[in-house]
Amino acid sequence: MxxxxxxxxxxxxxxxxxxxxxxxxxxxxxxxxxxxxxxxxxxxxxxxxxxxxxxxxxxxxxxxxxxxxxxxxxxxxxxxxxxxKILTRDQLLSLYALSQERDLPMNFIDREKVYCPPYPKQKPSLYGTVMKTMPFVKADMEHLPADIRINKAVFCISEKILTPAIAEIPQSYRKNYTMVKSHPYLLEILNKDxxxxxxxxxxxxxxxxxxxxxxxxxxxxxxxxxxxxxxxxxxxxxxxxxxxxxxxxxxxxxxxxxxxxxxxxxxxxx
Missing domain, CATH: 3.40.50.1000 (HAD superfamily/HAD-like)
Structure with a gap:
């Protein structure tokens, strides 16, 4: 039942x-x-x-x-x-490096805010069109607190850019994180568990x-x-x-x- x-x-x-x-x-x-x-x-x-x-x-x-x-x-x-289940500072830095390699904008989110590190040129994140209930703040990736606790990271950009970029993500990242599409234009990245x-x-x-x-x-x-x-x-x-x-x-x-x-x-x- x-x-x-x-x-x-x-x-x-x-x-x-x-x-x-x-x-x-x-x-x-x-x-x-x-x-x-x-x-x-x-x-x-x-x-x-x-x-x-x-x-x-x-x-x-x-x-x-x-x-x-x-x-x-x-x-x-x-x-x-x-x-x-959270993402650590080291994991965020690794994911941000991946976003730069794949030329994708990345945001990351805790329970209170959405963080916005620098995006690739002419490729802003579309996450602001999805997330309307939390404030967006700039993030300095070189000075992230050591004890930062992040609930997820996202790559949010048009499907025609995101889909081929996802196909190029190394298998090592797929093994170390949970990566799921929640919309055609949004890849969410979480703790592996x-x-x-x-x-x-x-x-x-x-x-x-x-x-x-x-x-x-x-x-x-x-x-x-x-x-x-x-x-x-x-x-x-x-x-x-x-x-x-x-x-x-x-x-x-x-x-x-x-x-x-x-x-x-x-x-x-x-």
Whole structure:
């Protein structure tokens, strides 16, 4: 029996206007009333998903969220950290060197700010169009604090530039970090032990649940790990092919109430 539903935001829970429809809200409310936990799982920070948590009433004691693509597991009401996987100063310097070699703009993010080191000429970061809930500050890579704690780094630039650049990233980096695309124009880089699947494993252990009691719904590459972890993995109708191939069920698209449809069919049995 499903006890926890993990749901991605963009392209999944949210329609193309970044809204949770009234129908989907009603179905999630019904699932919660039946005793099922709802956990939002996003690449955004907690403050970046706060308005959606509030819309769904998920800011009470006992509510949790997975943020930074699994880099953080937090209590939704207080922000208290259950699990955190960070990048160190040395790792940031290595990733910045990679960004310069591949001629890509890089940003890195902690719980409060987005840092902006110098970008390649005429190749500014597009991350400001994605992240609108945190301040952006300049970063001096030569004088980073030794104890800096960063939740993720990102390369954010047009798909036509990013995709071929990703193909040229040395295998050593792929072994040492979790690298996932959350949008065609956004590569997110995290601690090797951070992904949505590992975060759900940590959370379910904390809650005393088994993976077989978890349903996960997503659409993009960064959702693959949680689809694989969950006892019931659901791909959106608009999901990438790789995710559909891993899922047990393909629901409707995010413009067709796909989340509501999946929960009604697989959890509420309507």
């Amino acid at each position: 499903i006890q926890l539903i993990a749901i991605d935001l963009d392209g999944t829970l949210l329609n193309d206007r970044k809204q949770i429809t009234k129908q989907t809200q009603a179905v999630l409310k019904a699932a919660r009333a039946s005793g099922v936990r709802i956990v939002l799982c996003s690449g955004r920070p907690l403050r970046g998903i706060d308005r959606y948590l509030r819309v769904l009433g998920l800011t009470n004691p006992g509510d949790f969220a997975v943020t930074y693509n699994g880099g953080l597991v937090q209590k939704s009401d207080s922000g208290e950290v259950i699990s955190e 951070a992904d949505k699947g590992k975060a759900l494993q940590t959370l379910t252990h904390f809650l005393g649940l088994a993976s077989s009691e978890v349903m996960a719904i997503g659409d993009e590459e960064n959702d693959l790990a949680m689809i694989r972890f969950a006892g019931l993995g659901i791909a959106m109708g608009n999901a990438i092919d790789a995710l559909k191939a891993e899922a047990q069920f393909v629901t409707k698209t995010n413009e067709q109430e796909g989340v509501a449809y999946a929960i009604e069919k697989c959890v509420l049995k309507r």
